[in-house]
Amino acid sequence: MPETSDKWERNQQDVRGDGRVMIYQRPRRDGTVNPTWHMRLLLPNKSGYFKGSTRTSSNTDAIRIALNKFDEFQVRALSGGTLRKILFSKTALEWKKDYANSQPKARKTEYVNADIDRMSNYPHTFFVEVCGDLPLEEIDEAKVRDFYIWRRQNSFRDGKQFIPGDDTLRKEMNLVKSLLKYALRKKYISNIPDLPKPETTGDNRRPAFSKTDWTKLYTAARKWVKGAENHRPTHRDRFYLQHIVLISMNSGIRIGEAREICWGNIRTIKTSEGDQVILSVLGKTDERDVVCNPNTNRYLERLYDHRREELNRDPDPSEPIFCHRDGRAIGSIKKSFASLLDFAGLTFNSRGQKRTPYSLRHSYATFRLEEVSVYFLAKNMGTSVEMIERFYGQTKTKEQAIAMTKGLPRAEETKEAKTRSYPFKA
DSSP, rough: OOOOOTTTOOEEEESSSSSSSEEEEEEEESSSSEHHHEEEEEEEOOOOOOOOEEOOSOOOHHHHHHHHHHHHHHHHHHOOOOOOOOBBBHHHHHHHHHHHHHHHHHSSSSHHHHHHHHHHHHHHHHIEEEEEEEOOOOOOOHHHHHHHHHHHSEEETEEOOOOOOOHHHHHHHHHHHHHHHHHHHTTTOOOOOOOOOOOOOOOOOOOOOOHHHHHHHHHHHHHHHHHTTTTTHHHHHHHHHHHHHHHHHHHHOOOOHHHHBBGEEEEEEEEEEEEEEEEEEEESSSSEEOOOOOTTTHHHHHHHHHHHHTSSOOOTTTTTTTTTTSOOBBOOOOOHHHHHHHTOOOOTTTSSOOOOOOHHHHHHHHTTTTTTTTHHHHHHHHHHHHHSSSOOOOHHHHHHHHHHTOOOOOOOOHHHHTTTTOTTTT
């Protein structure tokens, strides 16, 4: 049995009588004894000790806690698990590689990388820097609640402090849970603790547009585009941004999904309610059919006509519908969208929240929930039903098309459109 110094140990008790489970108290510098009991456990089949605080001044509770911890080590030893403390930072490095390699093939790399970056930001800072590289076994309900409090008090964007929404905190904790699941598979821990959800701190809805503000936005967009008619590059950029806004607001697709849509991903189906434009979208996890609101075909026709005139031929089916002159997909729209909002006087909502391109998707969901079953809406938006109303449903595309557009006004087809061909029309 390895030797140990009792220089910093007082009132030692051999709990089992075999030297494997010892509890003791520590002396203070002034000669008094700290009432908190500590434990020193001889690890099963190992030559080293585990030392730690029982966090109690009760002798009875300290004995119970020390025996329970020793039994835990016994179980972990029998199951082949590690007996040493595994730190958050070490596991996080391993988890990144495992997470990247274990995602479904259909999931886009940019979303996987975004998750890894998310974990490397606030969660890593808290559990490694703030908590002193916390051992995984010490992550519990109390520590998770501490994370939520710290996160709300220490979040910054562009140098300004802000309070993250509950949805953001849930996403971060889901990644922490993914890390713990990995640790469980590697037998670094014996169980995954309950990770509480963030408690609602108020109205955390993302900043959307009211119907009045939406009318103001698309009306202002026309003037914004027209104002650049004498400057071709700017006019083109504004024209495309205008149509990204219109199509996103009428389909609920994510901006990242919009960038990936090519002309070959669009088709029209006939339903009892009329012709419906369908976008085949590659979402976060898989491909789905998105039924657009009526009149979306008009926006697509404008884009197609603009590109056909630009190329002096029909655009290729593999070309992104939102593209630069050279055919490359348009990237970030944050700056141009912010410019449009500033022009329209709609940068902030009534609660002082700054709107972003995501506000279009949120507004779409808000508007359509007034008319559409949550089952259809969840499928159309490619999100978990729990995120909308904690329900789930499946539907076929045609039934989905009818449900998603029922009651919406339809514009008559223009004379020009009747005489022209479009590959996505039935």
